[in-house]
Amino acid sequence: MKLDYMLDHIPENIRQHTTKRTFQPGDVVVRKGEKADHVYILTAGKLRVSNEFESGQRYTFASLEVPDMIGDLEVLAEQEHFAATNEAVTECQVLSLTADTFLHWMKTDNDFAVAVAKLLAAKMYPTSNEAGRVKFQPSQERFEEYLAKRLGDIETDLFILHTSRQQIADDIGTSVKTVNRCVTKMRDDGDLSLLHGKITLNREQQARLRAVWKNEP
The missing domain is CATH 1.10.10.10 (Winged helix-like DNA-binding domain superfamily/Winged helix DNA-binding domain)
Structure with a gap:
């Protein structure tokens, strides 16, 4: 079952704990180093993912499109801070939910858990396949x-x-x-x-x- 289908069938007890947010082009949705206590599901638009270094140099290494997520990796890896900056390229709409709500949804909905796992695998495979190439x-x-x-x-x-x-x-x-x-x-x-x-x-x-x-x- 695909994640975009599941977003149209969110359990009511989960939906009550979500918030819809809109970001304009250039807005930062999350910044590297900020506390990763929420997960954002992209429902419209496109995001740019980049890493910023102490030298001031920035490296854009990915883009996110519907129905990608922000914060899923950090929450599942039990990391306290976001690993990268996510910036809106176009007008973006996201569904925001706390880390606790996200984990509860995964634990009580096997289809959602599998959909998240597939999405993570799809994002991580190209990174593993290209590891070290740019360097x-x-x-x-x-x-x-x-x-x-x-x-x-x-x-x-x-x-x-x-x-x-x-x-x-x-x-x-x-x-x-x-x-x-x-x-x-x-x-x-x-x-x-x-x-x-x-x-x-x-x-x-x-x-x-x-x-x-x-x-x-």
């Missing part, structure tokens, strides 16, 4: 792979990437300075162009990028 992949390769993924299957005479350099740095786990260095190298090699500071790819550049990264996941 040891050169920044230039990370940037080019990121660009190829953003290009995807788009067919256009001129692809324009509207993402800021800071966001690119966050997404690939590096600094803006390093991103700028990667952009400069690709521009000097003729593999990308700039339009008012925005990264662009003409059809020839798109083809070259796809040829290099077409076999990447």
Whole structure:
């Protein structure tokens, strides 16, 4: 039984202890280090998950979409604080419930417990499968792979990437300075162009990028 179906059939004794909340783009739902005493079930919108380090650098490593959860891992692992920051990318709606209510629901509803376990497994598998890959992949390769993924299957005479350099740095786990260095190298090699500071790819550049990264996941 899928979690989104179960959200439409929440036991009344659980529903009475839930709260609906709305977050606007840019709002922080939870911040790394805050007390993990609630679980949030995403019912609408998209979230960005990132880790912030003492150096001030931020690494965005995942995104959450309906019906993902925030805080389920921390509560089940009996951790007191949230491990990552979750920020709204679009307008988001969540169902908020205390850690105790969440655990009670799991203990008294086997279908819900299985649905949560499957959701956790789906989130953790890609992390395990890619463990260490980013750490040891050169920044230039990370940037080019990121660009190829953003290009995807788009067919256009001129692809324009509207993402800021800071966001690119966050997404690939590096600094803006390093991103700028990667952009400069690709521009000097003729593999990308700039339009008012925005990264662009003409059809020839798109083809070259796809040829290099077409076999990447």
